[in-house]
Amino acid sequence: MAEKRQIRKSAHRTGNRSVRMRNTLKILSAAEKVFAEKGFDGATTQQIADIAKLPKSNVHYYFKTKRDIYLALMQSIMAPWLESFQAISVDDDPGDALAGYVKRKVMLSRERPLASRIFANEMIRGAPVLSDFLRNELRKWVEEKTQIVKQWSEKGKMDDVSAAHLFIIIWAATQTYADFEVQIKSVLGRQNLETDDYDAAAELITRMVLRGCGIHGDHKVNQT
Amino acid sequence: MAEKRQIRKSAHRTGNRSVRMRNTLKILSAAEKVFAEKGFDGATTQQIADIAKLPKSNVHYYFKTKRDIYLALMQSIMAPWLESFQAISVDDDPGDALAGYVKRKVMLSRERPLASRIFANEMIRGAPVLSDFLRNELRKWVEEKTQIVKQWSEKGKMDDVSAAHLFIIIWAATQTYADFEVQIKSVLGRQNLETDDYDAAAELITRMVLRGCGIHGDHKVNQT
């Protein structure tokens, strides 16, 4: 009987966990759409529930508050951002490292445009949720890269440019292809952005970055 | 007696018009703050009224709906944008024209950051209000500039780059200093962005643009 109960309990737990995971993912996926388009204040739990095809109260069962959904979502959004941070070390060739970074960021804009828009909304609002991330992780990352750029320029591999401004511009140029997609489709006269468009973007951004840094020659893209 | 009435009427009208104008401006100024931070859906007429220091019903007296406030505001936001479009003609030196355009756009980001953020929100939402502007005016402007760039490159004044992608990147790089101001302050370790920071931004963006386009030499900034 003890065994029986344990089996039932276990089956029950497994069942719950898989249902929980499935619904949690449905909610986060729906929330990504709504928060990206409406911003935090404009988004409603009702819209999220509708898109997730769950009753609103069910959404509140998995996430106590709207803010909790937003926080969970922000975690999943920041993970790829942080991964793209790796690479770029002193031992790299600056041209390869920067070209690879631009390429990865453009790919991220293509693959997760909604994530990029939610991040943009968060920044426009003044980063109420990500202010710690900005002050700590990001700040520290830029300081590290500043040192690397300094060393690269001392070795004569590139000009002495401000790493902070350089990355600000790279982020802006790459993320704009996700955040301002409507505008870009209009300007390019496209119904949808295709591989060629993202390639053209990555190529021009890379050329501007490398030449702007005084880096010459061909560069293999540093895939991570 | 006819004169008297006319004088009174006239005085009355003048009084109304000046009150109307003053309050309309107060509302638009307040709305700029609220729409910039909360987006269209997140903004409330109550917040706008509070910041404008007017009763909410008074706001509805001047603008029938929240959307009307937004539309009026968008007009005032787009005016400087459209002005910055002028300049850049075939007769210009490409280096001077592009350097001047970057400079003006960075200045706009500094002077009207809220306007830039409202525009960003509008694009992120999918441009429900500005879609006509994107399809017509903006599209046409880029096509004109594409021709100019082509002629410049045929004359050997610059490389044959995509004008569309070039301007997309310039817009992104310059507007990011308004839209993502929190992030930039964090990364630069500043409490507030100062003249030097905007100058450094304009300088690096200009260098990247000019070198990316294969334009060499010094360039005077084309102020308009």
Add this chain to the structure above:
DNA sequence: GTCTATAGGCTGATAGAC
């Protein structure tokens, strides 16, 4: 032109039956 009062609807969130 101003402002109080209020309509009518939607919001985030919860209680409690199943």
Add this chain to the structure above:
DNA sequence: GTCTATCAGCCTATAGAC
């Protein structure tokens, strides 16, 4: 884990006294 019913509060917008 699901879902109906419901709460208190806020929302846009308007009516109507002044």
